[in-house]
Amino acid sequence: MKIGIYGYGNLGRGVESAMKQHKDCELVGIFTRRAPESLHTVSSASVYSADRITEFKDKIDVLIICGGSATDLPVMTPMLAKDFNVIDSFDTHAKIPEHFETVDKAAREGGHTALISAGWDPGLFSIMRVYSEAVLPIGKDYTFWGRGVSQGHSDAIRRIEGVVDARQYTVPVESAVSAVRSGECPELTTREKHKRECYVVAEEGADLSRIEKEIKEMPNYFADYDTTVTFITLDELRKNHAGLPHGGSVMRNGQSGFENENTHTVEFSLKLDSNPEFTASVLVAYARAIYRMSCRGITGCKTVLDIAPGDLSQMSAEELRAHLL
Amino acid sequence: MKIGIYGYGNLGRGVESAMKQHKDCELVGIFTRRAPESLHTVSSASVYSADRITEFKDKIDVLIICGGSATDLPVMTPMLAKDFNVIDSFDTHAKIPEHFETVDKAAREGGHTALISAGWDPGLFSIMRVYSEAVLPIGKDYTFWGRGVSQGHSDAIRRIEGVVDARQYTVPVESAVSAVRSGECPELTTREKHKRECYVVAEEGADLSRIEKEIKEMPNYFADYDTTVTFITLDELRKNHAGLPHGGSVMRNGQSGFENENTHTVEFSLKLDSNPEFTASVLVAYARAIYRMSCRGITGCKTVLDIAPGDLSQMSAEELRAHLL
Numbered sequence: 320m321k322i323g324i325y326g327y328g329n330l331g332r333g334v335e336s337a338m339k340q341h342k343d344c345e346l347v348g349i350f351t352r353r354a355p356e357s358l359h360t361v362s363s364a365s366v367y368s369a370d371r372i373t374e375f376k377d378k379i380d381v382l383i384i385c386g387g388s389a390t391d392l393p394v395m396t397p398m399l400a401k402d403f404n405v406i407d408s409f410d411t412h413a414k415i416p417e418h419f420e421t422v423d424k425a426a427r428e429g430g431h432t433a434l435i436s437a438g439w440d441p442g443l444f445s446i447m448r449v450y451s452e453a454v455l456p457i458g459k460d461y462t463f464w465g466r467g468v469s470q471g472h473s474d475a476i477r478r479i480e481g482v483v484d485a486r487q488y489t490v491p492v493e494s495a496v497s498a499v500r501s502g503e504c505p506e507l508t509t510r511e512k513h514k515r516e517c518y519v520v521a522e523e524g525a526d527l528s529r530i531e532k533e534i535k536e537m538p539n540y541f542a543d544y545d546t547t548v549t550f551i552t553l554d555e556l557r558k559n560h561a562g563l564p565h566g567g568s569v570m571r572n573g574q575s576g577f578e579n580e581n582t583h584t585v586e587f588s589l590k591l592d593s594n595p596e597f598t599a600s601v602l603v604a605y606a607r608a609i610y611r612m613s614c615r616g617i618t619g620c621k622t623v624l625d626i627a628p629g630d631l632s633q634m635s636a637e638e639l640r641a642h643l644l
Numbered sequence: 645m646k647i648g649i650y651g652y653g654n655l656g657r658g659v660e661s662a663m664k665q666h667k668d669c670e671l672v673g674i675f676t677r678r679a680p681e682s683l684h685t686v687s688s689a690s691v692y693s694a695d696r697i698t699e700f701k702d703k704i705d706v707l708i709i710c711g712g713s714a715t716d717l718p719v720m721t722p723m724l725a726k727d728f729n730v731i732d733s734f735d736t737h738a739k740i741p742e743h744f745e746t747v748d749k750a751a752r753e754g755g756h757t758a759l760i761s762a763g764w765d766p767g768l769f770s771i772m773r774v775y776s777e778a779v780l781p782i783g784k785d786y787t788f789w790g791r792g793v794s795q796g797h798s799d800a801i802r803r804i805e806g807v808v809d810a811r812q813y814t815v816p817v818e819s820a821v822s823a824v825r826s827g828e829c830p831e832l833t834t835r836e837k838h839k840r841e842c843y844v845v846a847e848e849g850a851d852l853s854r855i856e857k858e859i860k861e862m863p864n865y866f867a868d869y870d871t872t873v874t875f876i877t878l879d880e881l882r883k884n885h886a887g888l889p890h891g892g893s894v895m896r897n898g899q900s901g902f903e904n905e906n907t908h909t910v911e912f913s914l915k916l917d918s919n920p921e922f923t924a925s926v927l928v929a930y931a932r933a934i935y936r937m938s939c940r941g942i943t944g945c946k947t948v949l950d951i952a953p954g955d956l957s958q959m960s961a962e963e964l965r966a967h968l969l
Contacts (some may be wrong), residue, residue, distance in 0.1 A: 336902045340781045347809035349786075361902050371896035380935040416966050436969060443775065445969045446953050447912075450768065451954035452968065454922075456665045502915070540951055571757045577686050577959075579659045590827070596777070600900055604778040623965050624954035629947075631778035639949050641741050643763060643777065644770045 322603070323375060324349045327358055327366075327398065330408065333599025334383050334567055341603050343633055347379050376402050378510035380613075381606040383407075386598075396419045400620075401429035404613045406606050408438040408598055415622075416532050417442065423620035432613040433620045437605040438598040440464070440567070442623055447569040447587040449624055455573025455583060459504040463491035463512065463592065467565025467594060475540045476517055479533050481525030483553060486560040488516040489565065499570050515546040518560055520553045552588055564592035587618045604631040645935050647928070648700060649906025650675045650724065652691075654688040654703035654888065655733065659708050660687055660879045663843055663883045665733055666928050670672055670703050674746045702726050705938075708732075710924075722746045725945075726754035730848025731931050732764040733923055740766065740947075748945035757938040762930040763923040765789070765892070772894040773949055780908060784829040788816035788837065792890025792919060801842055804858050808849030808878060811885040813841040816892070824895050827907045836961040840871040843885055845878045888920035931958040 323346050323467070324331045331349065338346045348365040351358055355366040367375075374383075382403040385403050391398065391411045394441040399405050400422050409418050415436055423520075426433040436442065448460055469489045477484035484524040495512055498505050505511075517534055522528055532540055551559075575581045591597045605623065608630035629639050647669050648655045650709050664673045664687075673690040676683055680691040692700075697758040699705075702764065707728040711717050717734045724730050734743050740761055761767065761858055765787070773785055794814045801810035820837055823830050830836075846852055856873040860866055876884075893913040900906045916922045931947065933955035937946065954964050 336900065340900075340903060358699070361738060412969070415969055416962070419965055428800075441969050443779075446775075448968045449953045449957055449964060450771075453932075453953075453958070454768075454925045456958065508809070537867075575658070575661065575665075575918060575921040581921055583922050584915040586911075586913045586915075588909075588910075588911045590909040592908060593900060596900040596906055597908050600779045607778075622969055624961070624969060625951050625952050627952045628774045628778075629949035632774055633778070633781065636949070637741070639774060640744055640947060643773045644740055644766050644948055644949060 329595035330387035366406035397425040451571035458573025460571040464567040693750035740771025757924040775897035785896040790894040791813035800871035
């Protein structure tokens with residue numbers, strides 16, 4: 320399976336590093352909007368200007384698009400789906416139906432297969448919501464995120480005047496997680512589900528109380544949460560907050576029995592040292608599934624909900640039945 | 645979707661109770677090898693002799709076969725797959741490839757769709773092993789069962805002379821679960837993973853120390869485990885051990901990064917008040933998927949690894965993308 324990486328940030332680098340674990344994959348090249356010679360890749364992969372991508376039309380089986388959901392992917396994925404089988408990690412939940420339509424149209428026009436919104440949420444977490452809802456139609460589900468770094472919230476803090484750098488951790492409220500895990504179905508407000516921890520490096524002489532107030536009152540991002548702000552030095556940030564860990568849990572409590580007298584708790588949880596590397600690993604597994612569907616003549620846009628688990632594996636159906644079923 | 649239940653033990657009754665939660669299902673009838681008039685069904689479902697099943701050839705979309713894996717299903721599922729779309733919960737892991745072949749042949753001959761080994765292990769646990777292995781090829785997985793009642797082990801105790809009744813709980817060793825959950829990849833022996841708790845009602849005057857010895861030394865079932873035996877009265881058994889709870893966890897610790905420097909922990913766990921009712925709920929969701937595949941003209945034998953998550957849900961693909969993805 321010949322893979323191309325389109326975009327070389329944290330996620331693209333994660334895909335590059337995942338290549339050696341997926342023995343059936345060959346990395347054809349990394350495509351960047353920056354000057355190719357300016358890229359410091361870790362493997363010996365070839366680097367090309369993104370402008371040259373159409374030259375590789377028949378040389379790549381699946382193109383893994385590693386762009387941002389805000390402005391990159393809504394343009395890139397439909398554009399590239401005309402010429403390639405593609406996969407992305409589009410994660411703006413509210414805009415998935417719209418993104419699906421534009422990618423589906425482009426992929427069908429080009430006779431290609433596309434998959435959007437792969438990763439862990441949307442992605443593996445979505446799958447777990449569907450499995451548990453299908454099996455336990457009467458019940459209530461919960462998604463908790465963290466403890467982990469939210470890039471979006473960290474960026475929001477960085478935009479405040481006087482802030483040099485910042486790292487924001489999303490933290491699930493332990494008492495809420497425990498209540499759900501014990502089979503209860505509480506109604507939880509935003510504040511009762513997650514709290515936000517901010518580690519902020521301020522400019523020398525900056526008004527710290529003003530910065531703290533601006534963070535805590537920021538609408539959408541922080542105002543609805545219990546937020547703590549801790550000022551640290553740039554050295555501390557680099558030393559203690561360099562990684563991008565994340566994780567979380569999807570849980571569902573559902574009932575069964577003639578009188579709904581029995582309760583079942585289904586939980587799927589992830590604890591990730593590196594959010595971008597894990598997301599990249601999911602993308603590579605789904606690239607395999609998309610390639611197989613493409614070989615079967617299936618075209619158009621798919622999501623993780625349309626893919627059978629067996630299609631993700633390097634093992635054959637016989638091996639899977641014998642060893643993992 | 646018109647459903648038939650073939651076999652009316654704990655599992656068949658679980659399917660019967662699940663029917664009201666799956667709004668797209670209609671229960672055509674329950675088929676039993678016992679005298680139909682002797683069955684006390686909970687709903688108002690029609691009961692027929694199993695001999696009459698072929699009369700219902702065109703009246704049932706999916707037949708859910710609720711028999712035992714030891715002797716029933718290896719015969720029943722291939723036999724019925726000739727005339728019906730069928731699903732079973734065959735759970736003898738080592739014999740799945742063989743069962744698959746005979747069911748596949750019969751289903752293809754009859755132009756029907758079959759699915760074997762649905763439930764939670766094999767079933768949802770198998771799916772989780774495949775997802776986590778596909779995403780994290782370098783790593784190690786663990787399956788822990790319990791705390792829950794093992795019917796097979798309870799039956800084994802009942803066969804000992806002087807035993808009136810018994811209930812055996814499989815219990816995961818908490819320190820092993822914690823080690824794996826914290827990201828370690830220990831090599832664990834059988835004894836280090838699970839222990840076995842037995843609650844036994846003995847005949848009056850029976851030699852309790854002989855019974856305890858026979859249990860603890862029973863090969864395959866107990867000899868390789870730390871086993872505790874507690875003698876209780878029949879009243880206590882009925883009062884405190886009437887249910888069939890079960891559960892467990894599938895966990896995988898895997899690495900990513902250019903030097904495999906990052907570790908990720910994936911965990912899926914179930915806590916079930918009623919093992920047969922939850923298994924039945926899984927069967928009904930997969931019956932829906934099998935019916936849909938059959939409508940698409942797909943024939944032969946499938947497993948849970950061949951089914952896309954979206955096919956299990958009562959929701960449409962559009963609804964799933966908008967609400968659960």
